Amino acid sequence: MRDLALAPQAASPLTGGLADSLFETAAESPDLPMLARRADPASASWEEVTALEFRDQVVDLAKGLVASGLSPGGRVAIMARTRYEWTVLCYALWTVGAEVVPIYPTSSREQVEWILRDSGCVAVVVEDEQGVMTVGSVCAALPRLRHVWQLDSGALDQLVARGEYIPPATVDSLRRIVLPDSTAVIAYTSGTSGQARGCALSHRNLAAPCDTLLEGWARTAAEPGEQAVVLAFLPFSHVYGLMIQGLCVRGGLLMGHEPDLDSEALSSALRTLRPTYLYAVPSLLEKIYKNFLRTAQQAGRGTLFERAADTARDFAAATERQRLGRGPGPGFDLRLQHALYERTVYRRLRAALGGRVRRATSGGSTLSRDLSLFYEGIGIYVHDGYGLTETGGGVTMQPLGREKSGTVGQALPGNEIRVADDGEILVRGPSVFQGYAGDEAATLTALAGGWLATGDIGRLDPEGYLTITGRKKDIIITSSGKSVAPAALEQRLRTHPLVHQAVVVGDDRPCVGALITLDPDFLTHWRGALSLPGDAPTREAREENALREEIARAVTAANSSVSRSESIRVFRVLPEPFDVTNGLLTPSMKLRRDEIVRRYALEIDAMYHSRSRPEREPLPEEPSLWDDSDNVFR
Structure with missing residues (x-):
């Protein structure tokens, strides 16, 4: 092996299940707003739901699940977009010791059948009639499946009504027997090459990165004295989305949901909820940048935007050199130019994201250094982190005051990262999964010697910053x-x-x-x-x-x-x-x-x-092109 980054101690270990934090918050701060919801997606008004109200909704739903015959260890799939009901249902399932199996609502019939059969789900919650039809078409191959609940037809209200006779003490007793190493989620890999595999993640696996991030970075999520606000729009069907949900509930951050990912809906949600912290993926950050550029060009200010963007990147790069002890920081002329664009350009760009975002996290894939510098330069530092389904979320983060764009930061406290001789990244720590559900051979291969072989390739610099260069199989x-x-x-x-x-x-x-x-x-x-x-x-x-x-x-x-x-x-x-x-x-x-x-x-x-074929001489420094008869746009 070569290259080793060993982090200091992590946050305090978990003592119960993931649902416990909600009950503790409701007891200590019952009036704390925890969720925000809109009755109408077009509305600019968000209704806040307090910790006590959230807990009571979870308990009422948990009683209905018990009345429906769900027992600890039972697996329930949720096949829905990122919406308010997803979070309430998820915590109700964890309260009674059930295991959540997330399924993307866009999954094909074959994918849905495989996940439901492979995981042995006893129930599935779908969003709409299309979901009912998809599950209904594969029910014959699913002998364990007993319930199909549809959110848009009032299934949760029906479950609450069904559980009215169950005493709250029953729910509380079930919650108290959930252990940190009980399985909380069976999250299926993306299946980019072959059949998706179910990653068994315990309550400890999911809580560890959340608690470590909250302990070290929570103060960056909002201005001092202000409650942090997060818009959850990334799929909860992905472990990154689940980590965002966990951060908000465990950290007392106010979380709103936006199920629709088209530009207009997302822009409306950002402007009205006005989050203080943004969780995103590189493709979205790239799209936002292109929208900024296109809007400026349509207004006849394209050249101004490009100059402002170049200044933002130069300013951020100079600031980075200063914080890493490698330079004096931005010079007088650059600071003056940056201040001018702050008044004329940058604050307007931030206003498009609600006006309160000062920091963000990017995950799912690596973010380019140029894009990271652009966002830092306009006043929104983007932490590019690293994790995968098998690690229950992030295992790296940028150290505060020592951020280095173009890398995914350093190992989170409690985690270890190695880079093998062939460049593969190996990870060990409290968030590494329990194994692939029902596939012991694959588990032993992935966890050889106690280290998770991630399949990603990268490098560690002398200061322990990790750079991802790609996938080994790619x-x-x-x-x-x-x-x-x-x-x-x-x-x-x-x-x-x-x-x-x-x-x-x-x-x-x-x-x-x-x-x-x-x-x-x-x-x-x-x-x-x-x-x-x-x-x-x-x-x-x-x-x-x-x-x-x-x-x-x-x-x-x-x-x-x-x-x-x-x-x-x-x-x-x-x-x-x-x-x-x-x-x-x-x-x-x-x-x-x-x-x-x-x-x-x-x-x-x-x-x-x-x-x-013989070609014309290519232009200097340009790639060889096809000949003129090859019309690639037909």
């Missing part, structure tokens, strides 16, 4: 034997406003290539700004050439970060994005690389074939 080996990690190239490509998604290919090929999809919103804006003269056929041809040249510049910019042998030499723009409905993304929005390569095998072959 490494591309060209026909010349060159190994290429695609993640960094894909990340750089996505920074271009026109690029929506990118998949780097090249296994057993003479060079690295890329499949690219375009951002539909920015593409529409870009086309409108071209204003090309001539008749329709001429304009279309010139527009296509201009678009090809713009994407070529994006590829050239991405190549600047790697050696020539690792650079993208051919690429193809695809006519439609990768998404869940066409089977090219997992429900957690991860690329199904093997399926993408299989689906677009003909396009990949044609891309490399066009490169092998």
Whole structure:
């Protein structure tokens, strides 16, 4: 082994189950607002739910679950978007010692059947009629399934009514026998390559990262004397979403829910709830940046925005050098310029996120250094952390006052991180899962020697900061034997406003290539700004050439970060994005690389074939392109 980062002691260990913190808060601070909800998604008004009200709703629902025959250890799937009922139901299940099995509501019929059968669920909670139909179509293969409850048809109210005769003492006695090492969640992996596996996570596994983060970083979630407010919109079907829920409930943060992830709904929720801390994923932060840029260009202020963005990045980079003891910090001219843009640009950008966000956390995949510096420069430092389903959430975080953009920080207290000789990241700590449910062989392989083999590759610097460079199974080996990690190239490509998604290919090929999809919103804006003269056929041809040249510049910019042998030499723009409905993304929005390569095998072959034909001399520093007859937009 090489490289070891050992963190100091963690927070106090858990003594009971996850539901205990809610009951303790309700007893000590009954009037503390814990949840916020809207009767109408279009409403600007949020109704606050106190700790006492939240606890009583959990107890009433828990009584209904007991009356329905649910016993400790019983598994119940929740197949719904991020909404208020998800949290109440989750804590009611944990109160009676049941195990939660999250399922993405966008999951296919086959995925739903596999998870329900593999986990042995006795009940499933769905959101709407579509969910009922999906589960109903596979019920014949699920002999253990006894209940299907539909949220939108009043299932929770019906459960509460069913449990009216159950004494509260019964619920309390069930809660008190839940132990820290009792299983709380069976969370299924994304299944990017093969069948999804259920990760058994105990109450201790889920509580450990939450308590450590709250102990060390809670004061950054709001201004002094102000209650922290969080908008939960990431899926609770993912362990990152569950960690956000746990942080809010265990830390007394006010949490609102937004189930709809389209730009308009999310923007409305941010402006009206006005969170003090933002939890997000890189793709959302990239989208927000592109929306800022597009809005500025449409208002005729694109150049101003780009200058302000460059200043933000320069200011943040200088500030970082200062806090790491590597430089004097921003000079007078840079501070003056930054102050000017603060008054004219940055505060307006923050207002679009509600106006109170000062810090954020990004997870799910790595955030580019440039984007991290941009957000820090406009006044929102983004902590890029690292974790996976098997670790119950985050295992790293940026140390306060020593943050280093481009890394995922250092190991959380109580955790250890190693990097093996082949670059694979190994993790040990209190949040590492119990194992794969029903798969002892896979568990033994993943936890060899007590260390979790994450499948991710990366490096630790001398100060213990971890940098993620990709997934071990995603490494591309060209026909010349060159190994290429695609993640960094894909990340750089996505920074271009026109690029929506990118998949780097090249296994057993003479060079690295890329499949690219375009951002539909920015593409529409870009086309409108071209204003090309001539008749329709001429304009279309010139527009296509201009678009090809713009994407070529994006590829050239991405190549600047790697050696020539690792650079993208051919690429193809695809006519439609990768998404869940066409089977090219997992429900957690991860690329199904093997399926993408299989689906677009003909396009990949044609891309490399066009490169092998005699071509015009390429422009300096630009990747080789296809010939003119290869119209990639048909």
